[in-house]
Amino acid sequence: MQSISVFEIIKVGIGPSSSHTMGPWNAAESFLNLIRRSHHISEVKEVFVEFFGSLAKTGIGHGTDIAGMLGLSGENFKMIDTTLIDSKIEDIKSSNQINLGGEKVIPFVYGHHLILNKQRSLDFHPNGMIFKAVFENGEEITQDYYSIGGGFIATQEENSYETHCVRTLYPCHNGDDLMRNIQKLGLKKISDLIFMNEESWRPKEETEQEALYIWQQIKECIYKGVTREGILPGGLNVTRRAAGLNQKLLGEKKYSNINEWFTHVVEAEETFTNINKWVSCFALAVNEENASFGRIITAPTNGASGVIPAVLMYSQAFTAHRTEEDIIRFLLVAGEIGTLFKKNSTISAAMGGCQAEVGVSSAMAAAGLTEIMGGSPGQVLMAAEIAMEHHLGMTCDPIAGLVQIPCIERNSMGAIKAITAANIAIESDPTKAKVSLDQVIQSMWDTAQSMSDRFKETSEGGLAIAVNVAEC
Structure with a gap:
């Protein structure tokens, strides 16, 4: 069993939920890094995220959708001016575009590229989500993530806290x-x-x-x-x-x-x-x-x-x-x-x-x-x-x-x-x-x-x- 620093348990965060806001935000940032390791943000044609189970059922109230969009935009919840969150989300929704990782503007239609699936839960954990990137050459990358509490995320292969x-x-x-x-x-x-x-x-x-x-x-x-x-x-x-x-x-x-x-x-x-x-x-x-x-x-x-x-x-x-x-x-x-x-x-x-x-x-x-x-x-x-x-x-x-x-x-x-x-x-x-x-x-x-x-x-x-x- 791995040790965990006390500052992984008590840390700077953003409201309203560590599991439903910070976790999806961290997952979106992790997915951007996954894209960068195998391709380049400039090669992405479209990006999709689907939330399941508890994340979907209370997603609007917990700002899960907001966290997903801001995370994909390359924003960091420790640094973002929280007074600008509403305007940033309105820009994404009204323009039907997202500046992926802050590097490339691509189409992004709320309800199509971001879905709250209240009818299905993923088996690994109630707080499940799946991200997918489609590249200009037709290739795709898909990754599932799970928000396991306190802002920590996991895939079925590894937990985020283990990296610390x-x-x-x-x-x-x-x-x-x-x-x-x-x-x-x-x-x-x-x-x-x-x-x-x-x-x-x-x-x-x-x-x-x-x-x-x-x-x-x-x-x-x-x-x-x-x-x-x-x-x-x-x-x-x-x-x-x-x-x-x-x-x-x-x-x-x-x-x-x-x-x-x-x-x-x-x-x-x-x-x-x-x-x-x-x-x-x-x-x-x-x-x-x-x-x-x-x-x-x-x-x-x-x-x-x-x-x-x-x-x-x-x-x-x-x-x-x-x-x-x-x-x-x-x-x-x-x-x-x-x-x-x-x-x-x-x-x-x-x-x-x-x-x-x-x-x-x-x-x-x-x-x-x-x-x-x-x-x-x-x-x-x-x-x-x-x-x-x-x-x-x-x-x-x-x-x-x-x-x-x-x-x-x-x-x-x-x-x-x-x-x-x-x-x-x-x-x-x-x-x-x-x-x-x-x-x-x-x-x-x-x-x-x-x-x-x-x-x-x-x-x-x-x-x-x-x-x-x-x-x-």
Whole structure:
């Protein structure tokens, strides 16, 4: 089993979905590279993409079609000006042309060259897609891709994350591995072990810099979310709430930049009710940005991108654990817990429902918070287990296929559960725990296998059906 860097689990992304937006976008970029390896973009006459299964059924709401077109245009979701996305898509649709890879303009008719096939699923994974290029000389290239969660893609031959994987000095593929290596090395903190393993990818100083960069991106995303009002796109007419909640909590306090705002948050009245509201505000802010094709931190997915930011911001605003070292260690431990779920279960809602997204993110956040609160390695794993235990069986049933209802509020709940799980673990003896993290991860996978496909990001069951709204 390959090791995965924590920064493959916690990374810069774009909304609204890691599986349905980032995955197809990455697949389109991969297909362009496939063309370049065997031919040249200038030789392409036409290009086709067909989405299947969950990608097709919730594709419009998740922006799957948009991701496919922008990916084929050579745009990078880490760099694109997100305010220009709508105009770029309108240009493609109105002109019936696409600038393939940014190198050659070719015909592209939406509904002909791009198809959402809701009647068929590919066998390998529910999030399947097939790309085809037809060249001027009549030759063709076809490649299937599968979006397997967190922006990762796979073909039937290989997974994208394996191209980033190396063998670490102390491989940790489950909770038992973590504890065994910690005891073997005489370490007191899980993050010390992760620092050692991350050096297989980069020097320690670069790991610290990357973690602090992610923290800066988290702050900027939250700040954008608490300063933007209006209606979220997609047709459900969901009103942004983070800005209003932020204004109520800060009262008459004025701010013109992120640093002034954060100072006021830190100085805010610290009642239990207010802190609880702030945690919700942080999570809502991120997921409202995510629902608007904003740039967010995927952790481990976009649908769950508000949990870790909310809990980390909580630690920085309302606890004594607010140093840069605390931030770094929080993210390292959170990311490492995410790799355990990735390797032993799933972080794809199309495979496991929302337990694979908000549930995993809550477990990650609980572990990170417990680490910086001074928890022992056993208590850190216990916190992750507690958080996931109370998300088991959670369905993914977004109304109209949009990452809005119940997704946005669900992140607030996941963040609160993470904080509660950390507090319980800190006051507990992990040697007396009846359920281990490895056991709850296995239970999550078993639950995913038993769950009806209607509750796995298809908008064909649960809340998506109870609230009768056509896909937008």
